[in-house]
Amino acid sequence: MTQTDSNLTYINDAAIEAGGLVQVIVTQTDPIEFSLFLNQKQIQQDDIESLNVYIDASVNPINTWAKLSHYVTQVDGEKQIERKELFPCTIMITCMKHFIRIYCQNPGSSVGLFIQAGIHDNGTETTLRDLTAFTLMISSLLVQATIKATNGSQYSLLPI
Numbered sequence: 001m002t003q004t005d006s007n008l009t010y011i012n013d014a015a016i017e018a019g020g021l022v023q024v025i026v027t028q029t030d031p032i033e034f035s036l037f038l039n040q041k042q043i044q045q046d047d048i049e050s051l052n053v054y055i056d057a058s059v060n061p062i063n064t065w066a067k068l069s070h071y072v073t074q075v076d077g078e079k080q081i082e083r084k085e086l087f088p089c090t091i092m093i094t095c096m097k098h099f100i101r102i103y104c105q106n107p108g109s110s111v112g113l114f115i116q117a118g119i120h121d122n123g124t125e126t127t128l129r130d131l132t133a134f135t136l137m138i139s140s141l142l143v144q145a146t147i148k149a150t151n152g153s154q155y156s157l158l159p160i
Helices: none
Strands: 002-005 006-011 019-030 033-040 041-043 048-056 064-075 079-085 089-095 098-104 113-118 126-131 131-139 144-149 154-158
Touching: 033 048, 041 079, 064 098, 098 131, 098 154
Parallel strands: 019 089
Antiparallel strands: 002 006, 006 126, 019 033, 033 041, 048 064, 048 131, 064 079, 089 098, 098 113, 113 126, 131 144, 144 154
């Protein structure tokens, strides 16, 4: 089913399976509290520097990347920053009663790339279409997701 709302087109019920799974559950926005799971293994919030997702569909080929920067304890007990490229994967963000899911099977391609958002008060979800850009940033200081439509309009999905 396809519907149009505020210059964006959505396709309901699109889903794919990708490589890994990243889950973020934001339980409080002031101050920010969240839990992050990488393939069902929790990474403590204090160890997370940032989670960033960037999709730019205004260029050819499409630019897609998702990076997790977090501290890892070394054998000597010291913590060192580790940066991981996450795509291909599924990233699921739940913030209070809203959610965003990003499916990216083929980094650098729009094939197998879907962004779903459950940002409606009635809990329905939609797949965002006709976008030129999507950004997501999560850290101990910031929870933000924005989209830019093909008509140039910019919308904030998070914080709610």
